Amino acid sequence: xxxxxxxxxxxxxxxxxxxxxxxxxxxxxxxxxxxxxxxxxxxxxxxxxxxxxxxxxxxxxxxxxxxxxxxxxxxxxxxxxxxxxxxxxxxxxxxxxxxxxxxxxxxxxxxxxxxxxxxxxxxxxxxxxxxxxxxxxxxxxxxxxxxxxxx
Numbered sequence: 001x002x003x004x005x006x007x008x009x010x011x012x013x014x015x016x017x018x019x020x021x022x023x024x025x026x027x028x029x030x031x032x033x034x035x036x037x038x039x040x041x042x043x044x045x046x047x048x049x050x051x052x053x054x055x056x057x058x059x060x061x062x063x064x065x066x067x068x069x070x071x072x073x074x075x076x077x078x079x080x081x082x083x084x085x086x087x088x089x090x091x092x093x094x095x096x097x098x099x100x101x102x103x104x105x106x107x108x109x110x111x112x113x114x115x116x117x118x119x120x121x122x123x124x125x126x127x128x129x130x131x132x133x134x135x136x137x138x139x140x141x142x143x144x145x146x147x148x149x150x151x
Contacts, residue, residue, distance in 0.1 A: 066095045
């Protein structure tokens with residue numbers, strides 16, 4: 001969406017000076033003037049390819065899938081105790097990862113990722129971010145070591 005300045009400005013000099021951060025008062029009316037803006041709607045090429053209803057249905061289906069995953073696995077519920085904001089962040093992160101996995105641009109490498117595994121990893125990263133980075137570093141070191149020394 002583009003925002004352009006309208007042609008019907010009250011005072012062009014005032015508009016020019018207001019963009020420099022100086023809002024000057026008009027000596028005639030003693031009111032502050034801000035340049036008017038005109039919102040230009042997007043063209044047909046810029047409109048989304050899917051309808052809003054289809055996106056909303058996809059959003060609700062992935063949200064239902066994530067909620068049923070967390071309800072059916074007691075360990076996920078056990079480790080996700082805490083304040084409402086933290087739980088909401090984990091649920092939305094899991095939903096985003098699930099939608100990313102279902103997208104047409106995402107490809108897995110010879111494996112199917114279950115939503116339970118995805119939710120467990122997101123919970124682990126949320127609860128212990130530094131330990132997870134240490135685990136990944138240890139895994140990468142082991143892979144590099146095995147590549148150097150294939151015994």
